[in-house]
Amino acid sequence: MKISIAQLNYHIGNFEYNKSLICNAIKQAKGENAELVIFSELCISGYPPLDLLDRYDFIEKCGITVNEIAKECIGISAIVGSPVINKNQEGKKLFNSALVLSEGRIVFAANKALLPTYDIFDEYQYFEPEKSFKVFSLNGKRLAITICEDLWDEQPFDNKFEKSRLYTISPMEELARQNPDIVINIAASPFSYTKTESRENIFRNKARKYGLPVISVNQTGANTELVFDGASVVVDPKGNVFRKLPFFEEAIVTFDTGNLVSGQVTTIEKPDPVELIHDGLVLGIRDYFRKSGLKSAILGLSGGIDSAVCLCLAAEALGHENVRSLLMPSRYSSEHSVTDAVDLAKRLHTRYDIVSIEKPFSAFEDDLSALFEGKARDVTEENIQARVRAVLLMAVSNKFGCILLNTSNKSEAAVGYGTLYGDMAGGLSVIGDVYKTDIYRLAEYINRHKEIIPENIIKKLPSAELRPDQLDSDSLPEYSILDNILYQYIELQKPPEKIIEDGADAETIKRVIRMINFNEYKRYQAPPILRISSKAFGAGRRMPLVARY
Amino acid sequence: MKISIAQLNYHIGNFEYNKSLICNAIKQAKGENAELVIFSELCISGYPPLDLLDRYDFIEKCGITVNEIAKECIGISAIVGSPVINKNQEGKKLFNSALVLSEGRIVFAANKALLPTYDIFDEYQYFEPEKSFKVFSLNGKRLAITICEDLWDEQPFDNKFEKSRLYTISPMEELARQNPDIVINIAASPFSYTKTESRENIFRNKARKYGLPVISVNQTGANTELVFDGASVVVDPKGNVFRKLPFFEEAIVTFDTGNLVSGQVTTIEKPDPVELIHDGLVLGIRDYFRKSGLKSAILGLSGGIDSAVCLCLAAEALGHENVRSLLMPSRYSSEHSVTDAVDLAKRLHTRYDIVSIEKPFSAFEDDLSALFEGKARDVTEENIQARVRAVLLMAVSNKFGCILLNTSNKSEAAVGYGTLYGDMAGGLSVIGDVYKTDIYRLAEYINRHKEIIPENIIKKLPSAELRPDQLDSDSLPEYSILDNILYQYIELQKPPEKIIEDGADAETIKRVIRMINFNEYKRYQAPPILRISSKAFGAGRRMPLVARY
Numbered sequence A, B: 001m002k003i004s005i006a007q008l009n010y011h012i013g014n015f016e017y018n019k020s021l022i023c024n025a026i027k028q029a030k031g032e033n034a035e036l037v038i039f040s041e042l043c044i045s046g047y048p049p050l051d052l053l054d055r056y057d058f059i060e061k062c063g064i065t066v067n068e069i070a071k072e073c074i075g076i077s078a079i080v081g082s083p084v085i086n087k088n089q090e091g092k093k094l095f096n097s098a099l100v101l102s103e104g105r106i107v108f109a110a111n112k113a114l115l116p117t118y119d120i121f122d123e124y125q126y127f128e129p130e131k132s133f134k135v136f137s138l139n140g141k142r143l144a145i146t147i148c149e150d151l152w153d154e155q156p157f158d159n160k161f162e163k164s165r166l167y168t169i170s171p172m173e174e175l176a177r178q179n180p181d182i183v184i185n186i187a188a189s190p191f192s193y194t195k196t197e198s199r200e201n202i203f204r205n206k207a208r209k210y211g212l213p214v215i216s217v218n219q220t221g222a223n224t225e226l227v228f229d230g231a232s233v234v235v236d237p238k239g240n241v242f243r244k245l246p247f248f249e250e251a252i253v254t255f256d257t258g259n260l261v262s263g264q265v266t267t268i269e270k271p272d273p274v275e276l277i278h279d280g281l282v283l284g285i286r287d288y289f290r291k292s293g294l295k296s297a298i299l300g301l302s303g304g305i306d307s308a309v310c311l312c313l314a315a316e317a318l319g320h321e322n323v324r325s326l327l328m329p330s331r332y333s334s335e336h337s338v339t340d341a342v343d344l345a346k347r348l349h350t351r352y353d354i355v356s357i358e359k360p361f362s363a364f365e366d367d368l369s370a371l372f373e374g375k376a377r378d379v380t381e382e383n384i385q386a387r388v389r390a391v392l393l394m395a396v397s398n399k400f401g402c403i404l405l406n407t408s409n410k411s412e413a414a415v416g417y418g419t420l421y422g423d424m425a426g427g428l429s430v431i432g433d434v435y436k437t438d439i440y441r442l443a444e445y446i447n448r449h450k451e452i453i454p455e456n457i458i459k460k461l462p463s464a465e466l467r468p469d470q471l472d473s474d475s476l477p478e479y480s481i482l483d484n485i486l487y488q489y490i491e492l493q494k495p496p497e498k499i500i501e502d503g504a505d506a507e508t509i510k511r512v513i514r515m516i517n518f519n520e521y522k523r524y525q526a527p528p529i530l531r532i533s534s535k536a537f538g539a540g541r542r543m544p545l546v547a548r549y
Helices: A015-031 A050-054 A056-072 A171-176 A196-210 A257-262 A273-292 A305-318 A335-347 A358-369 A379-400 A410-415 A436-446 A455-459 A479-491 A496-501 A506-518 A520-524 B015-031 B050-054 B056-072 B171-176 B196-210 B257-262 B273-292 B305-318 B335-347 B358-369 B379-400 B410-415 B436-446 B455-459 B479-491 B496-501 B506-518 B520-524
Strands: A002-007 A036-038 A077-085 A094-102 A105-111 A136-138 A141-147 A182-186 A214-217 A220-223 A226-229 A233-235 A241-244 A251-256 A297-300 A323-327 A351-354 A403-406 B002-007 B036-038 B077-085 B094-102 B105-111 B136-138 B141-147 B182-186 B214-217 B220-223 B226-229 B233-235 B241-244 B251-256 B297-300 B323-327 B351-354 B403-406
Touching (some): A050 A056, A077 A182, A094 A136, A141 A171, A171 A196, A273 A305, A273 A436, A297 A379, A305 A323, A335 A455, A379 B358, A479 A506, B015 B077, B050 B056, B056 B094, B077 B105, B094 B141, B105 B141, B141 B171, B171 B196, B182 B196, B297 B305, B297 B379, B305 B436, B305 B455, B410 B436, B410 B479, B436 B455, B496 B506
Parallel strands (some): A036 A077, B036 B077
Antiparallel strands (some): A077 A094, A094 A105, B002 B251, B136 B141
16 A cells, blocks of 8 residues: 655644645645555644634634545545544543545544643643544555554653553554554654654554554644654554654655565664754744744844854744844943854854943933932842843834844753843743753754854853853852753652752752742743753743742 | 531642641631531642642652641541542542541542643643542441532533533432432632632532532632632532632631531622622732732832722732832823822822833933934834833832732733733733723722722723823724623634624724734733633633734
């Protein structure tokens, strides 16, 4: 059986666009004599549709679009993902369905049973879990059609407290009893740099366990925070990878299942995680702008490594002509801040402007002098400087219609080392899920062929430059120590005692954890953060602000 | 049987505090010769604990606290709510449990079966739904112990697209077969001004349906956005209300179930929704501060009705001596803006300071004049003014350790009529879930005994005063029309065509809906909003920012 898999980049709610993507792929698959073309989970609506699923008009449009696409399925079948109304009297209003389209109509529906509802996933908000499972015969082949998590009934978790079997049923066990020939999995599985291998292993293990080929189809592209990496795989019944589609790119691949069973194994190089993070962030920026109908960006360039890396990523994502920066020196800025920033902007051929913050900063000091009489200078004045910069950046953003990119990193966000409405401002956080130590790795990767980011920027000691001779290390542990604690507490969710046992300094850990918990209120108002880890700040991590813990 | 119900105000993660609240209530119940004292859902951890439930150390502390409380249960039994580890091999890691404590130990556990996972509820993220149900005999009475939604298997929804039976099982049906004598429901059910009656009706209908008394115990108090109204009720087997506990207050009430069955009915006046909203917001502010260990607040007082209402609410919640305001006139401010604001601040005996925004505003204009040369004035300059005010407010907030209260209303938030990092700034949004037309009702309620808010402030036409002679009605439909559209679209989730059918102007509706959808990015970064409706902006309403819909 000749099958095409279509790894595409959908746009949430843009039904015309998604339809044309899908119909073009059907045409191409037909041209390659495929009998079946497979698309990813909820490709009709785009993933994740979130609370648009609560709107009846949205669901109606999904139905209309599926029917229109079905009309194109003459002489070829297609599997598409769509929300479908649950017609039973009881339960949630929708199913998350894989629909088989053939001869102009919907001929079969498999509904998702295991609905991920953890971290950024919220599927049980909208969908009723399916409880019965049937293979579907197409041109003499018995297809076990599953949707994403349905095949992930056993999975490793970062948090040791979590169970590896999160569900009490296994759809694949039940499908296996019906003697399928091929397992199909349509997915919408977001990127995490620690998870690419384990995801592939899930498919390989299932193939081996059941002695069946597994065809997985993931989407690519970014939707606000979530970046989908594609990397769809076809696995032979022995668990070897037969085909692997690219990371972060659209691709349509056609193959014969006859060859699949006979096992022409592909050897794949293990991808470099820093390269994947880099490519994921570039795609994340590009799709945020493209899908919002936006073109150009602005950011504040401080002469430090964070904004330098962001400028490089943005220039690659949007084109150097669409990214501008503002250099905003103050009385506390070192000379190299400006010269290093100018050097970088020039190397990237991006526009830059220099605006001193001195005048508005002084005006605020004057305005407040009576009110603040007798009070010592403190973090207030540091925050005013950061906020003056945000006002300037937002003014240019408003006047020229360019979106402010936020350049805060995950280490800062974790401990609250940043100013709300100041350097925490922006429409999209580029590196808010990247720890400081990984920012250096990204800089190294960006410089892999030639020095784009000046060595000066990489070598200097991190500083916010909000008071004379200030260094990050005045207020924070060394980043290598800090990031290690953060990773164990945030990603691995280890109890503090366990982190201490594992060798970190008890006082430092307690202090860092206090800072994390105390600063939940700041992160509540942070911009959406491009997610590249298994636990990013934002929708996938919600803490009660008034808790005492 | 003598039973006490304890409607208390818990603090998330503050185990010592919750324990002492609970132990004091046990003591009091003992003093009143109660055999059983009933507490609300997840009272040990506080509700909602959100992702603290992912932390093993947090769950361990819940267990320790339950055991300590059990030791106090000698000669009396207690029902408490706590997360409990799911010891089965498969499924989510926790149960949401009602634990019966007696003779120093846990003697019975009923686990929650129906796990609300919609709007602000996310319980299936953490909890495994229970599938088997048993009544528990205590001192000869057979108790059917249910947890919140377990008894709400049939409920009305605002969104007509939703099913009234959201679940495929009914715990109460199964418990009813075991001939219970009393139905107990422990809950953590947040306030919504449209839902107080329907919630009571759920209990009354269940009592009638099964011919059994129903004892419901809700919590009171606020945790960040969510305000819990208490209003626990005891219903006799005929569905009449036998006891009703107060709204928004702690209370412990003891009664004899003998009297309950013989039916001494209480007649209750229907509460005024505006009074409830007022009291809910006051409690919301008070608990945000108290539970965060904070004392004092600041807000920007514009001379308009929104900030006036917020100042009154804050003064009532925190005491007039703990609330200060900043009046920040500009070249576009009308004279009455300042005089009206001063008048109000004086009437409330709250401190106010006047700081003109002219100097920093001019400094920004100067700083940007070269960059903006040849560009017309537009919304950029309006936003700069709003942001200058935020910088001043946050400076006072930082210097004096008072928290900035946000004074934006729901109508503005819906259509994006506000400046990010400007008037949208603040640690807590007081009226962000109150439509403009209801702000007038709140003002009227605040003035019910005497004129606190000057008539001038109530009578003037709404204006942002960011350019000469600006009025809200220049950019927006009249608020009575706007709010009606917003309510139908946001709360009732009606499709646009249906709102048009129901009589609103098609062009206006389309324009308003475009504004709502376009401004999702602003609301993403808004402060937590005290929730008083059935659909507030924030955690209970998540829309994909890059969608085209």
